[in-house]
Amino acid sequence: MITTTNLTKRFGRVEAVREVSLDVREGDRYGLLGPNGSGKSTLVRMLLGLVYATSGSISVLGEPIPRHVSRVLPEIGALIEEPAAYPHLSGRANLRLLDAAGPGWHGSGRTRRRRVDEALEQVGLAGIDRRPVRAYSLGMRQRLGLAAALVRRPRLLILDEPTNGLDPRGIRDIRDLLISLNDAGVTVFLSSHLLPEVSALCTRIGVLDSGALVLQDELAALQKPTGRVLVSTDDPERAVAALDGLVERRDGADLVVRSPDPAALNARLVAAGVPVRSLVAQRRSLEEIVLEVTGAGSDQFGVPAATPGGTTPLDPPEHGGLPAPHNPRDIS
Amino acid sequence: MIAVELFKLVRRLRTWISIALICALPLVVAIFIAVTHLAPPPGQGSAFLSAVLDDGQLYPAAALALVLPVFLPVAVAVVAGDSIAGEASSGTLRYLLARPVGRTRLLVAKLVAVIAFTVLTVVAVTVTSYATGVLILGPSRAAAVGVPPGGLSGSIAPGAGGAPTAGLSAGAAITSLSGAPLTTLDLVERVLGAMAFITVSMLGVAAIALFLSTVTDSAIGAAMGSLAALVASEVLVTLNSATAIQPYLPTRYWLAWIDFFRQPIFWRDIQRGFGIQAVYVVVFLAAAWANFATRDITT
Numbered sequence: 197m198i199t200t201t202n203l204t205k206r207f208g209r210v211e212a213v214r215e216v217s218l219d220v221r222e223g224d225r226y227g228l229l230g231p232n233g234s235g236k237s238t239l240v241r242m243l244l245g246l247v248y249a250t251s252g253s254i255s256v257l258g259e260p261i262p263r264h265v266s267r268v269l270p271e272i273g274a275l276i277e278e279p280a281a282y283p284h285l286s287g288r289a290n291l292r293l294l295d296a297a298g299p300g301w302h303g304s305g306r307t308r309r310r311r312v313d314e315a316l317e318q319v320g321l322a323g324i325d326r327r328p329v330r331a332y333s334l335g336m337r338q339r340l341g342l343a344a345a346l347v348r349r350p351r352l353l354i355l356d357e358p359t360n361g362l363d364p365r366g367i368r369d370i371r372d373l374l375i376s377l378n379d380a381g382v383t384v385f386l387s388s389h390l391l392p393e394v395s396a397l398c399t400r401i402g403v404l405d406s407g408a409l410v411l412q413d414e415l416a417a418l419q420k421p422t423g424r425v426l427v428s429t430d431d432p433e434r435a436v437a438a439l440d441g442l443v444e445r446r447d448g449a450d451l452v453v454r455s456p457d458p459a460a461l462n463a464r465l466v467a468a469g470v471p472v473r474s475l476v477a478q479r480r481s482l483e484e485i486v487l488e489v490t491g492a493g494s495d496q497f498g499v500p501a502a503t504p505g506g507t508t509p510l511d512p513p514e515h516g517g518l519p520a521p522h523n524p525r526d527i528s
Numbered sequence: 529m530i531a532v533e534l535f536k537l538v539r540r541l542r543t544w545i546s547i548a549l550i551c552a553l554p555l556v557v558a559i560f561i562a563v564t565h566l567a568p569p570p571g572q573g574s575a576f577l578s579a580v581l582d583d584g585q586l587y588p589a590a591a592l593a594l595v596l597p598v599f600l601p602v603a604v605a606v607v608a609g610d611s612i613a614g615e616a617s618s619g620t621l622r623y624l625l626a627r628p629v630g631r632t633r634l635l636v637a638k639l640v641a642v643i644a645f646t647v648l649t650v651v652a653v654t655v656t657s658y659a660t661g662v663l664i665l666g667p668s669r670a671a672a673v674g675v676p677p678g679g680l681s682g683s684i685a686p687g688a689g690g691a692p693t694a695g696l697s698a699g700a701a702i703t704s705l706s707g708a709p710l711t712t713l714d715l716v717e718r719v720l721g722a723m724a725f726i727t728v729s730m731l732g733v734a735a736i737a738l739f740l741s742t743v744t745d746s747a748i749g750a751a752m753g754s755l756a757a758l759v760a761s762e763v764l765v766t767l768n769s770a771t772a773i774q775p776y777l778p779t780r781y782w783l784a785w786i787d788f789f790r791q792p793i794f795w796r797d798i799q800r801g802f803g804i805q806a807v808y809v810v811v812f813l814a815a816a817w818a819n820f821a822t823r824d825i826t827t
Contacts, residue, residue, distance in 0.1 A: 207824075238826075244626045245824040269628035276626060280619030285539065297532045298627035344623065 230404030280340020588659025608737035609751030
């Protein structure tokens with residue numbers, strides 16, 4: 197659906213996006229992660245033909261961008277950073293206006309009212325009155341922006357920070373909506389810096405760090421069991437004795453045990469008479485995965501940049517800047 | 529897209545407020561003149577104003593002369609300067625382009641909307657001032673309308689707008705500026721001609737403001753920039769030592785619409801006025817297109 201090859205964008209001397217080769221497949225729920233200023237928005241704008249690449253190529257829905265951007269955009273619904281609307285018009289009028297502004301297909305004018313109403317219903321604004329967008333709350337604007345992306349029933353959704361400004365209920369609503377759209381065949385590409393959001397929604401992730409794509413993989417593959425088991429017991433002494441050398445770390449009653457098979461480990465502990473309170477195979481959290489491959493965001497200064505691969509220098513910065521982002525993996 | 533831009537224009541309160549304000553100026557002037565019966569003496573004040581006490585039907589021409597030098601260009605510059613920059617700063621530009629609306633198409637639609645606004649304003653001024661003229665100043669009470677010699681150069685110094693105006697200096701106390709009486713039908717035709725010319729005269733400002741609107745994301749900046757260009761042009765038009773470039777200044781032929789009220793109509797400056805505006809539109813629209821079509825949209 198989206199392929200970029202060595203995509204680079206320079207603004208003057210700043211390299212906002214560097215040699216990015218993105219691969220979003222049909223049916224993906226793809227999450228593009230990265231710290232603030234890592235180039236997510238620039239990348240999204242390049243996919244939509246708003247910003248022109250310095251070098252490299254883009255293909256969206258099989259067409260080269262920006263050359264044939266007008267062919268593919270009608271099949272894309274987009275939310276580009278914050279939503280925007282004419283403040284003096286109602287949400288409904290805004291959606292109709294935007295729909296009427298671009299190219300239609302046969303009968304798109306006749307179905308406009310219905311499509312707009314459906315999109316509003318999908319995002320939970322069905323009962324919206326005629327009040328102008330000026331009077332909307334942040335969450336309502338965000339929902340309206342999403343509705344604008346859905347009016348033309350796109351095959352591909354490109355959403356930049358879609359849950360900005362939403363409350364927990366709204367985040368949940370939008371996530372359910374995106375999942376149901378995805379089940380119906382819509383490919384979803386979203387960028388976010390909210391890890392739990394991406395973790396709950398996406399099937400594939402890419403991680404941008406200072407403009408470079410440092411990781412791109414299936415989330416399930418990244419989060420496969422690490423071969424360690426987290427054990428919590430009331431009698432850690434006995435457990436350590438019983439497991440003899442397999443315990444990698446002990447923190448009070450919590451143990452990290454090297455074992456590929458949690459069931460076998462459990463049997464062994466029970467046989468040794470260890471009272472097991474809980475036992476779970478360790479998986480890496482998305483946060484650990486992302487922090488491992490990214491450095492400090494561009495909104496931090498005076499911090500030594502991390503080198504991808506997780507070798508963040510642990511010594512404190514020399515000039516008393518902000519503390520270095522410590523590698524959070526104390527187990528690995 | 530053009531229909532959408534026109535819809536946005538008419539749904540905007542600003543459009544109607546600025547038109548109302550522009551129409552209010554001639555109304556205020558008419559009230560003062562009607563109350564005091566003191567029209568500007570011949571040779572002073574805005575064009576046609578000295579004549580309107582005698583014939584209220586001539587007031588549309590006087591009203592157009594009142595709004596032409598400042599009010600109309602300011603309003604046009606504000607609307608045109610806002611066209612791209614306003615969408616950019618409110619964030620709607622990126623959604624329009626991603627909709628997709630072609631960048632060229634958007635520019636053309638914006639220009640059409642600015643022209644529509646100008647036409648709307650000129651028509652509104654003419655209609656309201658005709659009503660004002662007839663109701664407040666009264667219909668023609670003398671068969672002859674006194675147009676004073678040299679009284680038509682408006683707010684711009686006589687040497688500027690009215691160089692080739694033999695008819696002007698020969699003007700006597702008769703209906704047309706050149707002596708022959710005008711029928712009402714004649715007058716209607718000539719007012720329509722003047723309206724068209726004034727609308728076209730605004731295209732140069734509109735094109736400059738539209739170009740600046742693609743350069744900056746500040747609508748105010750674009751409007752002020754194009755007004756600065758206009759003021760510069762008006763200064764140079766009155767400057768004798770700038771004679772060499774005067775034929776190319778956007779405001780050089782602004783007052784040529786007065787030539788519609790000569791008998792016969794004095795076409796030379798009118799044609800040149802149309803020509804120079806066409807040149808400004810072509811040049812600045814091309815510049816706007818070249819800039820806008822290749823620009824990164826980062827707002």
